[in-house]
Amino acid sequence: MLQIDAVSFSYHKKPVLQDLQFTVGRGEHVAIMGESGCGKSTLLKIIYGLLQPDNGSLTWKDQPILGPDFNLVPGESYIKYLSQDFDLMPFVTVAENISQFLSVFYPEELDKRTQELLEMVDLVDYAQIKVNKVSGGQQQRVALARVLAQEPEVLLLDEPFSHIDTFRKNNFRRNLFEYLKKREITCITASHDFEDVLPFADRTFVLKDQRIVAKGPTLELYRKPKDLYVATLFGEANQIPIDIVKSYANTKRKIIVYAHEFRVSSKSGIPVTVVKNYAKGSHFLVEGLCGPQKIYFNSDEVLKLESEVFLNISLETINLRLREN
Numbered sequence: 524m525l526q527i528d529a530v531s532f533s534y535h536k537k538p539v540l541q542d543l544q545f546t547v548g549r550g551e552h553v554a555i556m557g558e559s560g561c562g563k564s565t566l567l568k569i570i571y572g573l574l575q576p577d578n579g580s581l582t583w584k585d586q587p588i589l590g591p592d593f594n595l596v597p598g599e600s601y602i603k604y605l606s607q608d609f610d611l612m613p614f615v616t617v618a619e620n621i622s623q624f625l626s627v628f629y630p631e632e633l634d635k636r637t638q639e640l641l642e643m644v645d646l647v648d649y650a651q652i653k654v655n656k657v658s659g660g661q662q663q664r665v666a667l668a669r670v671l672a673q674e675p676e677v678l679l680l681d682e683p684f685s686h687i688d689t690f691r692k693n694n695f696r697r698n699l700f701e702y703l704k705k706r707e708i709t710c711i712t713a714s715h716d717f718e719d720v721l722p723f724a725d726r727t728f729v730l731k732d733q734r735i736v737a738k739g740p741t742l743e744l745y746r747k748p749k750d751l752y753v754a755t756l757f758g759e760a761n762q763i764p765i766d767i768v769k770s771y772a773n774t775k776r777k778i779i780v781y782a783h784e785f786r787v788s789s790k791s792g793i794p795v796t797v798v799k800n801y802a803k804g805s806h807f808l809v810e811g812l813c814g815p816q817k818i819y820f821n822s823d824e825v826l827k828l829e830s831e832v833f834l835n836i837s838l839e840t841i842n843l844r845l846r847e848n
């Protein structure tokens with residue numbers, strides 16, 4: 524188990540992370556989410572042993588993870604960190620960049636493992652091309668195969684799909700996370716893309732203002748976000764006064780409603796005036812106004828600007844969001 528205990532960190536006296544406390548089990552997949560600059564990469568670098576925390580301690584299987592103040596060569600051998608800059612050997616082929624890190628002595632076994640990893644990252648056709656001749660997205664995939672070749676016990680992924688095209692991304696994410704689960708590799712992924720997180724991470728931690736402000740099973744965080752910040756990490760969301768939703772409600776509370784949770788009706792519901800339509804492919808995201816309250820909701824079809832439509836939310840959703848966490 525990875526244990527992070529009361530860890531704080533600052534860059535030149537500017538606090539970035541404060542009093543972080545969590546554990547990650549063997550083979551577990553945890554996601555770290557939060558807005559840009561909230562400290563996701565910093566946290567991964569501390570776990571890897573590249574940055575020295577100001578306070579607190581880190582252990583893996585009850586053994587301390589030492590920071591750069593105590594390690595001549597920073598970075599623990601059983602942890603691999605896939606950073607946002609890939610750190611490849613540019614004048615060496617894709618295949619050699621990967622096979623160099625395989626701890627296999629027999630040539631046949633070496634070829635087989637290299638091939639397996641090339642297939643995993645979908646780069647078989649590029650095996651003999653020098654890395655400086657392949658695209659940014661392809662380099663990101665080579666970098667990933669390289670860290671997998673080293674058979675880490677803990678894998679830290681920093682925005683691992685940021686350079687990979689949508690066409691390949693979905694399949695690739697599924698393959699990678701299945702591969703890690705099968706081998707019981709503990710994985711921590713920093714991302715601000717919920718599609719990297721929602722289908723794959725067992726648990727998610729949300730960082731904001733130097734602290735973990737929400738954590739739990741990923742689906743639970745999504746279904747019952749504690750506030751608009753958490754909800755927005757998972758998609759287009761609104762925070763709406765409950766008396767708009769139910770006119771008889773005698774409370775000033777607000778509830779979170781995702782854009783896709785509204786149903787559009789021409790007859791009854793919350794009255795909104797259509798302000799703007801945004802094409803999303805499978806649907807339109809519509810900006811509407813209910814008095815001064817801006818509401819974003821999904822519609823199957825484009826809606827006429829300045830027309831009035833009515834929005835409905837299921838009772839189940841209202842009750843779910845009204846329930847205290």
Ligand SMILES: Nc1ncnc2c1ncn2[C@@H]1O[C@H](COP(=O)(O)OP(=O)(O)OP(=O)(O)O)[C@@H](O)[C@H]1O
Pocket residue numbers: 534535539557558559560561562563564565566715
């Ligand atoms: N080497 C550094 N020296 C000083 N400040 C830094 C350094 N690296 C990062 N920071 C600052 O620390 C904060 C956290 O940065 P970090 O890169 O960890 O955020 P992040 O959540 O990973 O962001 P992103 O999602 O944009 O990658 C930011 O305010 C950043 O400007």
